[in-house]
Amino acid sequence: MRAGGIGKHGIRFRAKHAVGALGLMALGLFGGTVQANPQPGQLNLTPGVTTYSHVPYMLNNVALGVCVVIGILVFGAMFIAMFRFRKSRGAVPEKWSHNTTVEIIWTVIPVIILITLAWLATDGLRQFSDTTGSQMTVKVTGYQWKWRYDYVDYQGKPLHVDFMSRLDDQSNATRQLNSGLDPWAVKSDGEQTYLLNVDHPLVVPIHTKIRFVITADDVIHSWFVPALGWKMDAIPGVINAAWTNINEPGIYRGQCAELCGQDHGFMPIVVKAVSQEDFAKWLAAQQKPAAAPAPASTAAAPAQATAQVAAAHATQG
């Protein structure tokens, strides 16, 4: 451990806290402006930036609210009991150990609450599982410890763009054991991006329904960007499908979420959402060096949420 390291960061952390702890916490809990990427002091899920991402956010808020109310009632009753029925206050124990009416009430009420939550959740799940009508397909492949993106098609036309996406050099140098480098000094576009930045982000257009087909080449990974509202496992030999439709341009950061070996913590995901015009320009620039060999996996993936393709290994580009 470096001498002074703790002190320096500790002070910075405390100063930051002193200035805006409450404000940050309020922001963290209720998300005043859309904070797509993790914020210091964040207390709740991000509402996300897509046409779907409010689903988990609202479901989380409703379920949390239900739990808080039940918790206040039950723990409240417990604390009242602990105060009123103390031996030191002369309480005499009663003999009853049974009351059919209250037992029925506290079985039925939770059932009604659960049915409501299940209805909300089922509705959200149906939205998520509908990958039809997409205007673009991106194939995501997890490797130890990097991601590969193949742009399969866009607006009905096949594409031949693919690249690897790795942890950025600055984070990589800083994260070495006892590197002596400061994680707070890793910045990109004014954000503190330590371990959340890559060399080549996934560039996608906004207001476009993008279907992801997700698989892996070696071990199981999981493609997770909180601002999109979901994660999906990347499994060798299996092709999973998911979709997103991003509302706002921005840079959205996530990480591999399934333990995949020693550098599991060091394979971030960066999605750069741009306007459709900017995306067209970016795409044209990518396609210029046409010498790049096309990836082989342009066969249409099944429309179901999951399709198991035993021969996926053979189709890796």
Next chain:
Amino acid sequence: MAQAAAHDHHDEHHDEHHEHQNFFQRWVMSTNHKDIGTLYLVFSLLMFFIGGSFAMVIRAELFKPGMQLVQPYFFNEMTTMHALVMIFGAVMPAFVGLGNWMIPMMVGAPDMALPRMNNLSFWILPFAFALMLSTLFLPGGGPAGGWTMYPPLSLQSASTAYVVFAIHLMGISSIMGAINIIATILNMRAPGMDLLKMPVFVWSWLITAFLLIAVMPVLAGAVTMLLTDKYFNTHFFDAAGGGDPILFQHVFWFFGHPEVYIMILPAFGIISEIIPTFARKPIFGYKAMVFAIASIAFLSFIVWAHHMFAVGLPLGAEIFFMYATMLIAVPTGVKVFNWVATMWGGSMTFETPMLFAISFVILFSIGGFSGLMLALVPADFQYHDTYFVVAHFHYVLVTGAIFAIMAATYYWIPKWTGHMYSEFWGKVHFWNSVVWVNVLFFPQHFLGLAGMPRRIPDYNVAFANFNMISSIGGFLFGASQLIFLGVIIHCVWFSKKKATDRVWEGARGLEWTLSSPPPHHSFSIAPEIHDEELAHGHVED
């Protein structure tokens, strides 16, 4: 119940010998349920500190951003070993130890039904854990693919064979322990100790034992397939050979979810003993409590895929497993409400066992609430594999299972040793534990909601503040457990205060009619059962 009495005579020859046994004969060759119970508990405490030391390494590395102490691979070994040691070494053996000590005394039996097998099922464990822990010192290192051992990652480890063999041994030990407990409860009860007069703790262990017998072979099958995939060219989990990595997850969690309840049902039993004692009022809804445990046990077999919502299950499967999982909230809710109703109208005192039991009810419920949130599939797509899950299962297992084990220790140690523990230091231990465990785990909810994945050795600076708070809580919670050790050592060897037979004013049940400490063979003559002497003698509900 005639066999019970016959068994007494059969066992009596032990009584003449045990006084002049040497140390080796007493502890290594023991067939006595109390000595074996003590062995289990001591082993569990040792594993609790070993597993805890791994947790300290994890929290130290996560104290601030940047890698300061260990290499990422070693960090993964620590998270894997922490889980394996705590689950199979600390929590499960502790419950088996408590069952060994208390079940014969609670049902009016002289000993366990199968005393020699009891010895074997304990003595397998030290070898199993020596084998597993030795991998940390061998070339190639220990298992680092998580306690869930998902292939293909777990097959990259050099220690697969060691870990699989160790798990087989633990499974054999658990199954033998479970058979022994079932045989004892079904065959050795004193005349008049009807099934529906048994303490809830005995009921919870009876049901848990059936769960163990049902699922330990499934785990053994899963890890054996890992072994043959790695060394014998099978392809159960290898897509290139026509197998499927997801198959492992289905088989593993078919074991794994009942396993979660194996670690919590006996805790429910313990809390159901302690709260009535210190509320001086019979448990509310005895039959409902037993039925709730049985329902939870049944449901545990049909919810396994809620650990796998993100693997890309078909829509119908996601919906089925979501609904089944949410159903568990109903019997669990009944249990919590019944504990509160037991306190209502009682005459409560707050000795250390009661403090742990009350904090169990509150903090386990918090773990239950986050469990309900995790059951909602679209929300789970955000929570899954983040620190929200880490917070959830530590509330259920630390402030749930482990707090119940600590409550049980304080509750029964005067009976075991014949001495009172230090109430002052017990309370110091309690308040330190309950404060620091929340400082440790509550902020992890926020980290998970903000998107921090679990099982990572380093993180973005946005996660720095809550990780530092969590680590401070972790160090102090860890240190607080040294107080627990001190209280136990003091009680066993140094306490001057003699315990009465009843120990607690409100205690009911056969175990409290024996002397403190109890005789070598608990009930050499089957006791006469007086319903008013039992905790649940008058059952109409």
